[in-house]
Amino acid sequence: MLSDALCRRFVPNNDRTDDPKVRLAYGRLAGIVGIVCNLLLCGLKLLAGVLAGSLAMVADAFNNLSDAGSSVVTLIGFKMAGAPADDDHPFGHGRMEYLSAMGVAVLIIIAGFELATEAVNKMLHPGTASTFNLIATLILAVSIAAKLWMAVFNRRIGKKIRSDALCAAALDSRNDVICTGVVLVSSLLNLMLDFSIDGYVGMAVALFVIWSGFTVIKDTVSPLLGQAPDPALVQGIQQTVLSYEGVVGIHDLIVHDYGPGRIFVSLHAEVPEDQPISKSHDVIDNIEMELQEKFNILACIHMDPVDTDNPETLRLKAVVIRLMNEVDESLTLHDFRVVSGDTHTNLLFDLVIPHSCQNGQELASRLREAVHTYDPKLFAVIKVECSYT
Secondary structure (H helix, E strand, O other): OOHHHHHHHHHHOOOOOHHHHHHHHHHHHHHHHHHHHHHHHHHHHHHHHHHHOOHHHHHHHHHHHHHHHHHHHHHHHHHHOOOOOOOOOOOOOOOOOHHHHHHHHHHHHHHHHHHHHHHHHHOOOOOOOOOHHEEEHHHHHHHHHHHHHHHHHHHHHHHHHHOOOHHHHHHHHHHHHHHHHHHHHHHHHHHOOOOOOOHHHHHHHHHHHHHHHHHHHHHHHHHHHHOOOOOHHHHHHHHHOOOHOOOOOOEEEEEEEEOOOOOEEEEOOOOOOOOHHHHHHHHHHHHHHHHHHHOOEEEEEEEEEOOOOHHHHHHHHHHHHHHHHOOOOOOEEEEEEEEEOOOOOEEEEEEEEOOOOOOOOHHHHHHHHHHHHHOOEEEEEEEEEEOOO
């Protein structure tokens, strides 16, 4: 395929999609292809509009000109996102990709509103129907095919390198396919009808384009606000950490996303308290290296020593888990410790509640009461927190 040939020719080591240099090469290729194709299509559609005497075709040509501007935004965004970390931005500039995707989305919305304005004008002042011209019709058909290829091209690369900016560009190209198709169909229908339907069909397309733009903004804002990490990545991290001998649990996993290919992870790994600290430290070092090699992430792991051999601690933990499930089955706990005294025993642990729960402290209070009812000498000291995955 042409897209594969372009990638092989202009993107060295194109299979190493986690490499920032490879991502930049992909972004540069997509941006240049978008600029060249849209400028060519703009010229062809201007010719088609003049030949057919169609204002809609001329307007569609200028839509391609704005698409070329979107490609420039994408190109600049990838260039800025590929800049190395500096003193002011120690985590790099990867989030510029999200901002460039948002810029493309804004251009999509602007194009949609301009199309809607033109559609209203067409509905109020239909004017004369455009004349049929075979060359103009063929130009529009070629434009549809070219834009369809661009949509597939950008989407394939966007999915391959996990780029919201290129996925937004693919969506923009898909919208152009629909817009140009409507212009072509309505032009042909105008020849068979006594009135022009350009305005009505154009308004429907404009609303669709505006909706698509807001969808892109929604998808782009989400990672900037700190959306939940990919469940597959979370599962992979958990399985990797727990696969090591000497690690008995994991909690407080937090994934920090600073842009595609720039992910930092922090977590707590539970290790037996009677295990030599030098051994646990060596295990943690090996885990951090494997996570970087396997997932291209930088991990910072905190060791939590836990009592894994004391029968009384294990018994009390099982009791608390049973009581916790009776309060709410969606709750989980970690960092369970027992501090015994002559008159009472404190059970210290972190209680994890889902974000959907608005009454975390109330649930903790009910669990404290249940523990104390089970044994008046037991006091639950609970820290309430939410999961970050």
